[in-house]
Amino acid sequence: MNKNVGNADKVIRIILAVAIIALGIYSQSWWGLVGIVPLLTAFLGWCPAYNLIGVSTNKKVNVEKMSLKN
Numbered sequence: 001m002n003k004n005v006g007n008a009d010k011v012i013r014i015i016l017a018v019a020i021i022a023l024g025i026y027s028q029s030w031w032g033l034v035g036i037v038p039l040l041t042a043f044l045g046w047c048p049a050y051n052l053i054g055v056s057t058n059k060k061v062n063v064e065k066m067s068l069k070n
Helices: 007-026 030-044 049-052 064-070
Strands: none
Touching: 007 030
């Protein structure tokens, strides 16, 4: 599992997650649990959606590894 989430992306995901969770708590809705997804992907540094489409915001990705997938 190669990390594909960069630092700026992590910060955005954490802010988004906190906002979604807070909105869920404020509205007393279970939809606040959706905020767990961007929070987990930020802390793990890996996004399965990015992996599927071949995107990486992590600058430390080895270009040779990416070319082997094709």
